[in-house]
Amino acid sequence: MSPQPPGNLNPAPADPSEAFLTSTQPTTDRDWWRQAVVYQIYPRSFADANGDGVGDLPGIISRVPYLASLGIDAVWLSPFYPSALADGGYDVDDYRNVDPRLGTLDDFDQLVAALHEAGIKLIVDIVPNHTSNRHEWFVEAQDAPKDSPARDRYIFREGDGDEPPSDWDSVFGGSAWAQLEDGQWYLHLFAAEQPDLNWEHPEVRADFLTTLRFWSDRGVDGFRVDVAHALVKNLSEPFPSKTTLPRQSESNGAHPLWDQDGVHEIYREWRTVLNEYDPPRSAVAEAFVPAARRARYASADGLGQAFNFDLLQADWEYEKFRQVIEDNLALAEQNGSSSTWVFSNHDVVRHATRYGLPKDPSGLWQDGKAWLLSNGTEPTVDVELGLRRARAAVLLMLALPGSAYLYQGEELGLQEVGELPAANLQDPAYFRSKGAEKGRDGCRVPIPWTVDGLSFGFGSGGSHLVQPKWFGGYSVEAQEGDPGSTLSLYRKALAVRRGLQTGNSLTWADGGDFVLHFTRPGGWQSITNFGAAPVELPEAAVVLASGPLEGDKLPGDTTAWLI
Incomplete structure (x- = not known):
């Protein structure tokens, strides 16, 4: 893949009022x-x-x-x-x-x-x-004998010889258990270098x-x-x-x-x-x-x-x-x-x-x-x-x-x-x-x-x-x-x-097929057209759009904010 640089996808410059351009935090x-x-x-x-x-x-x-x-x-x-x-x-x-x-x-x-x-x-x-296997706790656990309190901070178990205690897989693939030289196994849900901690400790x-x-x-x-x-x-x-x-x-x-x-x-x-x-x-x-x-x-x-x-x-x-x-x-x-x-x-x-x-x-x-x-x-x-x-x-x-x-x-x-x-x-x-x-x-x-x-x-x-x-x-x-x-x-x-951002609610509006249209407190509207065909925009001022508009229509794969 060799993408070309992004082109100009914005419409003509929007004209949001100065009231919307503020550095005031919307919350306490x-x-x-x-x-x-x-x-x-x-x-x-x-x-x-x-x-x-x-x-x-x-x-x-x-x-x-x-x-x-x-x-x-x-x-x-x-x-x-x-x-x-x-x-x-x-x-x-x-x-x-x-x-x-x-x-x-x-x-x-x-x-x-x-x-x-x-x-x-x-x-x-x-x-x-989990910690890393270079964390001081795990270094101590590795050097300690079996059943040592140093191993209690992690999850150590006995296996069946060279077989781990269970057949569980790690997130990154392969067994979720790794074996120390003394034969005991420790659990690692991710990489072997990431031994799981024992949160009962x-x-x-x-x-x-x-x-x-x-x-x-x-x-x-x-x-x-x-x-x-x-x-x-x-x-x-x-x-x-x-x-x-x-x-x-x-x-x-x-x-x-x-x-x-x-x-x-x-x-x-x-x-x-x-x-x-x-x-x-x-x-x-x-x-x-x-x-x-x-x-x-x-x-x-x-x-x-x-x-x-x-x-x-x-x-x-x-x-x-x-x-x-x-x-x-x-x-x-x-x-x-x-x-x-x-x-x-x-x-x-x-x-x-x-x-x-x-x-x-x-x-x-x-x-x-x-x-x-x-x-x-x-x-x-x-x-x-x-x-x-x-x-x-x-x-x-x-x-x-x-x-x-x-x-x-x-x-x-x-x-x-x-x-x-x-x-x-x-x-x-x-x-x-x-x-x-x-x-x-x-x-x-x-x-x-x-x-x-x-x-x-x-x-x-x-x-x-x-x-x-x-x-x-x-x-x-x-x-x-x-x-x-x-x-x-x-x-x-x-x-x-x-x-514009205020409150925790929104009100859905009927935008038609493939259109996600909602209103926020204060009358702020967001409209997204997921379809291919352009759709009519409501009679309101366009504050910002993600791409060029087609007159008073919102093209496909485009969002507009209105007020």
């Missing part, structure tokens, strides 16, 4: 997270200040003016802790330090200060299900409370909780075979490894700590659970909010989008939280590419699990269609009640990088699947800042993942000052949203 300080726009930074691929090919904290600091120019409310910083990078930083050596390749604790403090001075909150990733619980306070004391405003639904496990023996286990997405707490009810006792303890601060620290759960069980993670005495990945997983279809929106707004109302909306992150194929793929009955292309086949072939991507739908999708998302999560580079209309050479791949999913899955590296390629240069402005020493030649056309420099660019659309949309 304590509730800032309810309607926030959060920008995810994958630190190794954002900006490289020292030229070693890997992004770092000083690099992020240098780009704070850019972040402020977007109009975001918060940054979500993916793991920056010391790590061997067996899983992109989600294998943590030390939860209360910074990877020396990314900077120092002093650099972190400077980043917090720079963001706060710019009016931007900071959310950091916390990874409680009081020291594990106490240590993470210390970690929450450590970062909160340094000014962190919230936490994104990785694999929040996996901490508590039912390890009653004999272990059931994987052939008898329920599907994780349908288990409703019956799966021994996922979404056990006991996990909520842990998060009640966390909430007590988070509420020690003024304002209370926010938290959002990454929990792949049925929608009906998501509410407990987002409860006021729990984490407070949980990711809703339903739009990310939905095909570009009117009926699916409306159902997802209705269901999640109802859930948010029931538990007093606010919904989250997201289309892309560091784990999935970028949605500007997904929306340009042919419809895939298996769903694999859409959710990013196996986009490229093992032989290196790829489905044909309609780049122009994908970008047009991605622009329409973000305007629709930003019009919804709740918080919106953006992934670095999506504001540039960035496409997935599908042509990474095998020698450059880093994702353990590729290696553990023996190449059956290409993995997630394609969405983690360092983003382009300039039209040309060794790494398109990422840093002076190249980039740790190979950037394609076509990146320059998508760069910040290429789009700056172009009112029709995707970057300009995001900036305008976020600025206008601040002046």
Whole structure:
């Protein structure tokens, strides 16, 4: 795939009134997270200040003016802790330090200060299900004899000789158990370098409370909780075979490894700590659970909010989008939280590419699990269609009640990088699947800042993942000052949203077939045409549109805001 640079997809300049262009926060300080726009930074691929090919904290600091120019409310910083990078930083050596390749604790403090001075909150990733195998606890456990208390912080079991205790698979493929030299096995739901913690152990619980306070004391405003639904496990023996286990997405707490009810006792303890601060620290759960069980993670005495990945997983279809929106707004109302909306992150194929793929009955292309086949072939991507739908999708998302999560580079209309050479791949999913899955590296390629240069402005020493030649056309420099660019659309949309966003409700309007039309408090309207034929727009002023209008008609794959 060699995408062409994004063209001018905006209509003639809109004329929103100055009343909509405001920097005023739409919520109180304590509730800032309810309607926030959060920008995810994958630190190794954002900006490289020292030229070693890997992004770092000083690099992020240098780009704070850019972040402020977007109009975001918060940054979500993916793991920056010391790590061997067996899983992109989600294998943590030390939860209360910074990877020396990314900077120092002093650099972190400077980043917090720079963001706060710019009016931007900071959310950091916390990874409680597992440590790395280089964490001091696991090093101690490896060196300790069987049945030592040092092993109690993890999940060790005896197998049957060279056979593991069960036939369970890890998320990345292969056995979920790894064996030490003394014959004992430990559980790892992800890579072998990520041993699962035993959350029945009081020291594990106490240590993470210390970690929450450590970062909160340094000014962190919230936490994104990785694999929040996996901490508590039912390890009653004999272990059931994987052939008898329920599907994780349908288990409703019956799966021994996922979404056990006991996990909520842990998060009640966390909430007590988070509420020690003024304002209370926010938290959002990454929990792949049925929608009906998501509410407990987002409860006021729990984490407070949980990711809703339903739009990310939905095909570009009117009926699916409306159902997802209705269901999640109802859930948010029931538990007093606010919904989250997201289309892309560091784990999935970028949605500007997904929306340009042919419809895939298996769903694999859409959710990013196996986009490229093992032989290196790829489905044909309609780049122009994908970008047009991605622009329409973000305007629709930003019009919804709740918080919106953006992934670095999506504001540039960035496409997935599908042509990474095998020698450059880093994702353990590729290696553990023996190449059956290409993995997630394609969405983690360092983003382009300039039209040309060794790494398109990422840093002076190249980039740790190979950037394609076509990146320059998508760069910040290429789009700056172009009112029709995707970057300009995001900036305008976020600025206008601040002046319009209020309340937690919407009212559906009849827009006809393939049209998603709703009104927000104050009379603000959002209309998305999922069909191919243009549709009539209501008699109202167009504030912003994701693509050119056809007179008083809204073309297919286009969203417009009206007032």
